[in-house]
Amino acid sequence: AAGVIQSPRHLIKEKRETATLKCYPIPRHDTVYWYQQGPGQDPQFLISFYEKMQSDKGSIPDRFSAQQFSDYHSELNMSSLELGDSALYFCASSLAGGGYTFGSGTRLTVV
Amino acid sequence: AQKITQTQPGMFVQEKEAVTLDCTYDTSDPSYGLFWYKQPSSGEMIFLIYQGSYDQQNATEGRYSLNFQKARKSANLVISASQLGDSAMYFCAMREGPVDKIIFGKGTRLHILP
Numbered sequence: 001a002a003g004v005i006q007s008p009r010h011l012i013k014e015k016r017e018t019a020t021l022k023c024y025p026i027p028r029h030d031t032v033y034w035y036q037q038g039p040g041q042d043p044q045f046l047i048s049f050y051e052k053m054q055s056d057k058g059s060i061p062d063r064f065s066a067q068q069f070s071d072y073h074s075e076l077n078m079s080s081l082e083l084g085d086s087a088l089y090f091c092a093s094s095l096a097g098g099g100y101t102f103g104s105g106t107r108l109t110v111v
Numbered sequence: 112a113q114k115i116t117q118t119q120p121g122m123f124v125q126e127k128e129a130v131t132l133d134c135t136y137d138t139s140d141p142s143y144g145l146f147w148y149k150q151p152s153s154g155e156m157i158f159l160i161y162q163g164s165y166d167q168q169n170a171t172e173g174r175y176s177l178n179f180q181k182a183r184k185s186a187n188l189v190i191s192a193s194q195l196g197d198s199a200m201y202f203c204a205m206r207e208g209p210v211d212k213i214i215f216g217k218g219t220r221l222h223i224l225p
Contacts, residue, residue: 033212033213042202042215042216042217042218043202043215045212045213045214048212056211056212058212088154090156092156092213099146099158099161100146100158100206100213101158102148102155102156102158104154104155105154105155105156107154
């Protein structure tokens, strides 16, 4: 069965650089969620999209932006990277009333 | 206020024993869902089991069962016959409403001892 695909799996960036993370949800899933998990922390909700429209927003810094495209894939853009942005970034997708499927995550390291 | 509370930061259990991981939740929404995820050291978030607020029976999936006590707002995960591969971080999570985001507890790190 198709899963949620995230790319890249690992990313190393320097401070003040920009990063773009990609997420390809399960086909026919209508909602995409982004989470950030710092070292030793629980995942924190960043933002979600329902049918390509932003549906909810969590503790996402102003330096971050996200969008969902016509093919339903989503991208999280992160600018002016800081050391504290180093984390595991998860994308998840769901169909209304159904379960959530997480991708394998992108591990971002800012040096 | 914390909506999902996991009171056990870490647990050590002998292999083959049963394990209960505690989770309490707080919501005023009558429609909600409860999840348990396993996160091994490799980092991926693995879905284990789901319980809907209107489900009459406790959810079971193989060696995993969810002890759902609605009045007490409790959703404990029970792992029967633990294995070394069960060593991981376990997160309890909740969704309020049918399409809302899920929020996580702080997690319990489970260590299975040979």
